[in-house]
Amino acid sequence: MLCCVSNLISAQEIRSKKENITLNLVNGIDLTSTFNVTENKVGESIRKTFGESGLDFSDENNRYFISVSFGWSYKRSTELEIDNYKGLIIDKGDGDKIIAEFTCSKTNNLQSSTQELINLIMLHNKAIDEEGKFIDISDHFMKMNKKMWDSSRPDSHAPSAILADHTHATGGMMFGYKYTSSRGENNYNGNKIFTRDDIATYYDRHVTSQVFGTHSFEFMYGLTDKLTLFSNLNFHINESSYLSKQNNLYTFNSSGIGDLEVQFLYNLVANENIKIHSNIGFSLPTGSISREDINDGILPYSMQMGSGHVSSVIGFTVFSQFNKFSAGIQPIYKLSLYENSRGYMAGDKLSINYWGAMNLSKLISISFRQNYIYLNGIKGQDSELDSTIMILNNKNNSGYVLLNSALGLNFTFNKGILKNKRLSMEYILPTYMSYEGLQVGSFNGFSLTLQYSPGGHMGH
Known part of the structure; x- marks a missing residue:
């Protein structure tokens, strides 16, 4: 502080x-x-x-x-x-x-x-x-x-959808809740739409849409002035809809606790108007990979709660603060370490977020963010999934390159019942997408975050 x-x-x-x-x-x-x-x-x-x-x-x-x-x-x-x-x-x-x-x-x-x-x-x-x-x-x-880094400013944290963007002084704590929602529709190969007739040549069912909702619970604790512990646990609510060859519309759902992510954030630079810290950690397989439909059939890969294996997480965060403007970048690489008990592992993922934010007042800022994602395809396969039924069951229909853009609002409060709390939100739209195989396209998303620091904004 x-x-x-x-x-x-x-x-x-x-x-x-x-x-x-x-x-x-x-x-x-x-x-x-x-x-x-x-x-x-x-x-x-x-x-x-x-x-x-x-x-x-x-x-x-x-x-x-x-x-x-x-x-x-x-x-x-x-x-x-x-x-x-x-x-x-x-x-x-x-x-x-x-x-x-x-x-x-x-x-x-x-x-x-x-x-x-x-x-x-x-x-x-x-x-x-x-x-x-x-x-x-x-x-x-x-x-x-x-x-002095001004942590009371509304733009002193990254936009809503970004995790582990800041650190805390010794003993400093933060509790966070995040809700993210995304909806996808149409079937793409590369960046071209495939029609229902095209899909029917290869698959019995035509997937029309997917909706993913996630409740995330964050916790941060300053172990020392240099080292901060970050953890994030998700609760997923997923829904997929498809048309049968008889033109009947069906929906199947899944929900439950996802994988637990833990990171250790180490301050590398905290000088004048710039902060740099490393993001090093792992993802633990606390989410189920055995969710079934009402007929006791195993659900597709994307409808499961977790990966079923440990993944390593490595990256860094750079955050700069100016008079009324701030900017940052956060590259994170997630590496899958082994096959899970069902015979497959999630593809490695590179995610690069970069953003800028401008203060409109002492309490409100606006932000613009872009997120480049490179996801490798699934390795191995679940032997219980029939890959001819629908595109979601085929492990070859996985992996993509996406560039998403997001507009955000960020609020900080200095008195009343919202004292020491932050509220931020983003609306997310795809700017570029290229899919391996046939996949449901990602069309829009929303993120809402509420954070509370019992000791106040200062010191992080």
Whole structure:
């Protein structure tokens, strides 16, 4: 969240070894004025201890705002407790200038820690000179701004459909829910449509459409300031429709838990306006590959919940932030490691996302993203699937090259019940598609994401 300015002289940097606190007091604070603070656990403690020391938190039209975020750690292996916190004191009456920054690297007791913080502020605030400054505030703010990634901006996360796009400081957490939906229709070979008459030459059934819905549950935890754990578990709801040779329309469905993906995100660069981290992990076969239809026949490959085998995941994410604009790129390669128990394995997949986003306000941004996907065909085959019945049963009808384009909206919230939450959405359209064999074409998709960070946006 914070990057201390290297040229701060010792008179401005105040430390408390007892409570592991570092305070950089940049400008004088009018302690008789009014204050407000972030609505979270640390904010509640600051409001209480600062209030007991005489600071006024009663006025909604406050002059100073104390922005604070925190990290968690485990106590007795299962119980979470606040481990550290960081914050800024902002002078809203002077153009939102940052006048102080503070860090507690290890919180032994939250109440005594925040009490020590107000003691340091009150003691050293008396040392301000007649002009009310230690140093030139504009110079300090400019240098701080150059080195600080603003995680409160609506464009500081990637667009909705992208996973594992950011990292967290030690103890920082994020919970996320994502819903994605896609619909496909028509039958393609390469990028040409095949008619029902064409399909009937080779297959008994004509697949007319497929609809895939996925509920995803994300979790992130900052193991250290350099290393973040990311996990994602899906719940799939799939539907396929086909016409028989007698022109009867049928639908078959499947649903269930998908494969669990785990990644370790390691910070390679966190410098000025750019962040780079590696994405290294694996996909575990927690999804079923034995879903059946109402007649106890095995369902096609695309209607199963998972891959049935472990896959490795490797890639990296580059994210740049400018004044009102941000951009990023994320290449991810997924490698299937062995055949599953039904005798096949999913094709290796290269996915490259690149995007740009522009802030419309402090709360809203718009984004444009493109996603290049190269998917190899299925290797091996399920011996229970009759490949002459429909195109979905034939493993030769797998693998493709796609280029999708997406328009998105991103929202961040700084007060009320949505405090520390993010909402983003995208509408996805195909720009280019080329399919191996005969496959149902992908026509449009939608993604909706809600994310919550208990310790606040800062620090990730």
